[in-house]
Amino acid sequence: MCRWLAYSGSPVRLDDLLYKPSNSLVIQSKHARMGAETTNGDGFGLGWYGTEPLPGLFHSTMPAWHDRNLRELAAQASAGRVFAHIRATTGTAIQETNCHPFRHGQWLWMHNGALTDFPKVKRDLAMAVEPSLYPQIEGSTDSELFFYLALTFGLERDPRAAVAEAVGFIEDAGRRRGIEHPVQMTVATTDGDTTWAFRYSSEGSSRSLFVSSDITTLQAQYPDHPLLHGRSDDTRLVVSEPLGDLQGAWQEVPDGTCLVVHGGEKDLYPFTPSAPVAAAV
Template sequence: MCRWAAYRGNPLYLEELVSSPAHSLIEQSHCASRAKTATNGDGFGIAWYGDHPEPGRYRDILPAWSDCNLRSLAHQIRSPLFLAHVRAATNGGTRRDNCHPFVHGRWSFMHNGQIAGFDRIRRRMEGHLSDDLFHARTGTTDSEMLFLLAQEFGMAGDPLGAVSRAIGTIEQLAAEHEVSTLVRFTAAFSDGNALYAIRYATDHRPPTLYAAPMGGGYCLVSEPLNDDVDAWMEIPDGSAVMVSDAGMTIAPFAPVALAEAA
């Protein structure tokens, strides 16, 4: 399982999530406390929004704790909205194209979890993609495929609904082809305006997700960044989170297959 942190609010330096806190994302890359594996050393990535609609991005296959540039970049880059991720690979080899966050146009996306039997339904998932989105894929992970599937299902106009349709379709494909129907999905994504997150699992055992006020906005994380447990609220299973100018809202989330949505 991976670890990630996301933020939307007044501009902050990335180091305030990535490297400075006692239990920063770099610390979690080699000493995670609320994951099945303590080490998340299969690469890392950050995506941030600035003066352009599309996000900037930096990824590498080195463990976050050993990259000599990450702390320097986090000390210098200031942004009102960013996503950061440290990877423990479940699908796809250790290569830069498989490191989160994934980016398409103005959207950025990162995921902690898995699609059981992904190799057995990958071709059928690809069949739902337009030519443009099929050729936009650069890596081999289930996470990137799910992101592109959500793009296909209308992420630009209905972000949470598109993810709901993507997960529902994956579960439907798995059931139709007698593959273990299990999706574990705790993810964050953004279009540079609002920040979204979802915590869901077919078996009701999703990876963790916490939220806390920070910098005139909110921080969403896999694990609290410090020991102030009262400051961090655990987001329940089956929830969708949106952080915008209006603050943070939490709503129920459930997948819906395309046949049901029609």
């Protein structure tokens, strides 16, 4: 399906995230260890927060391992909050508007997984999107439509509640269409200040998700590791799979969980879909 990472902390050069780790996201684009597919070569995307009011985006339909522009960009650019995503399509077209992360105002969103039998429920889900938001949908993926459902249910006010309602709505719509397990997801979203990450599936067997350990502990354990040098105390990474094999560096996020990263603090909350007010389709 896909692999992704969400970084927050002191400004980091993008190649330190995308190329230098032993199991970097670029390596995962060709040789993922824990994904549903080994290869994630159907495009990639970056989202970052810099000096402008809105986060920047860079999307390409090239495989990440084969894109010279990505290597050039990553060698020069740096940011203190970065979303990166490599794509393995579940059926929708390989085009830039289908590459993650997706953006709405200050918000970014990316997804690994699938809405099962998406064509069967696509119309039901699309009709539930707030009419003022609907024209902003540019691509054809289940992931982008999922984002706009979450926005419809109040993502900008209360992300945990909004995603719970969106998932509840999708499950209700899917089961009305005879789909036994409608949702498979790890999702990350951010407003540029806090990151929310969700691990959930209707069948209770979700895609992998990990969060990095406290950076000061890792720096004490591995004082000579170059990728740990100069990182601020609030540095955190949330990833589909670990970027390396340092013992104690990664903690698995339990299934059915919402992870909230704010500064260097991380909090885990149980995640359960909730029935939205407009659940009928």
